Amino acid sequence: MRRQSIAAMLRGGDRRSIGKSNHIAKLVLSDPKRFPELVECLWNKDPIVRMRAADAAEKVTVARPELLNPHRQELLGLLAEAEQIELRWHLALLVPRLPLSGPEREHAAAALRRYFEDRSSIVKTFALQGLADLARQDSSLREPLRRTLEETLRTGTAAMKARARKLLKELQN
Numbered sequence: 143m144r145r146q147s148i149a150a151m152l153r154g155g156d157r158r159s160i161g162k163s164n165h166i167a168k169l170v171l172s173d174p175k176r177f178p179e180l181v182e183c184l185w186n187k188d189p190i191v192r193m194r195a196a197d198a199a200e201k202v203t204v205a206r207p208e209l210l211n212p213h214r215q216e217l218l219g220l221l222a223e224a225e226q227i228e229l230r231w232h233l234a235l236l237v238p239r240l241p242l243s244g245p246e247r248e249h250a251a252a253a254l255r256r257y258f259e260d261r262s263s264i265v266k267t268f269a270l271q272g273l274a275d276l277a278r279q280d281s282s283l284r285e286p287l288r289r290t291l292e293e294t295l296r297t298g299t300a301a302m303k304a305r306a307r308k309l310l311k312e313l314q315n
Contacts, residue, residue, distance in 0.1 A: 263302055270302065
């Protein structure tokens with residue numbers, strides 16, 4: 143019996159549903175050799191598959207961030223190039239989980255700062271979180287982050303302001 147592809151399991155429905163992404167996350171956690179197949183779905187031609195693959199990958203890597211390591215260069219490239227809102231907000235959380243060199247961290251931070259130009263406040267909020275996660279690894283990113291968070295407290299949406307308050311508190315500890 144042939145096993146079903148991850149892309150096939152993620153297809154169908156609409157963007158308001160995560161479909162089987164929770165099931166896929168459990169599947170990949172139980173069979174990590176399928177993680178590359180899940181990552182490949184981030185480039186699928188179907189935006190629903192891309193969105194759900196990003197959701198599942200984000201859930202998997204909370205528990206197993208090391209699974210991202212072989213995909214570092216591709217994910218850094220996708221972080222900079224992605225235009226789909228749902229993909230961007232998950233990438234903002236995924237990429238900081240990678241062990242990045244200084245130049246790679248700066249590349250990721252620059253891409254996340256560009257996310258502040260997105261029309262989605264969710265993308266902007268997760269970009270704040272991603273920058274904070276990068277700043278935990280690189281002290282040179284902390285002061286620019288602090289300024290960004292203070293600006294967000296003045297100009298952001300309610301969700302962005304709440305996240306900025308939380309991150310500022312963490313930054314000061």
